[in-house]
Amino acid sequence: MLFSEAKNRKVVSSSDAATVGKVARFVVDPALRQVVALELRKTDDGDLLRWADISAFGTDAVTVAGAGAIGTATSEIQELADKHRRILGKRLLTSAGDELGEVADVAFDPQTGTLESLVLDKGHEVSASRLLGVGTYAVVVRTED
């Protein structure tokens, strides 16, 4: 599944079937190559849903046990959610020092939250297993051998 497809997806509580929010952004831990949380829009209880608190990431909705799963960010996640560390729109740099393009989208496994690949604006795809870091300046990936 792509970040672009999953954006704006409803987050629904299975205890009362109410919509508790909408997916706004993905918080990624580059070291784990994993989505660690979702930033939500229009919620009463906070704006963060940890990946561990998701019941299912379905094609039409993300389900959670109850509205209680939505909360505020822990400092660790807050740091990863910092706007300087967003992947989308950032230049992709190889460890050889060459820019391959801009990250336009990210493919991930909805079962596990594991990042699969980075999709570049030029259509090119880079395996997420090559990811080294996401910083203010660039997304850095290991160069191909």
Next chain:
Amino acid sequence: MRLMRTSEIAKRPVVTFAGEDVAQVKDIVYAAGGGQVAGFTLAGRGLFAGPLKQALPWKAVVGLGADAVVIRDTTVLEPTKAVIESSRASGGSGADVLGSQVLTDAGVDLGVVRDVVVAVTEGAGGHCDVVGYEIEASAALGTQGEKVLIPLPDTLAASGEHLMVPASAKDFVGRDLAGFGAAVDAFRAQLGGAS
């Protein structure tokens, strides 16, 4: 092996694996009598940032590409003084070759150095060798005033005023970086065969 002009390396950002641009290249520090790149002095990023007290030794460079110099993290940086001193110990800055006159060992003036061409070898323990100069050609090359590339031998004599190259260097003059690597190899092979 990749060729590039050192003028293109200056100002290139220095980026960590974590994706932060922690510095930019200020100057190139040479070693081995100007035959090799020993590292880079650094400046801060941004318009008003000045020189940094830390420099980047070549051994800590993971990648030097068209767009950035990549390093693991900032712990690999060393005090600028140490990088420059170790370069001096290995026989030379060679940093002031720009503007020097290139003379062949036959006493012919080939032109004035405008840029330095380096070859980057990829991988661990890779080198950054000085393989040629871009010179503003003299009358001797028949293309006076034009910028051309001349290959260099592995080791060369430089005084700051003059650079001595073997006379045959002028037979391997190149116009652009694309075919220049082969010219350098051919030139060096011919020198090796002659000795």
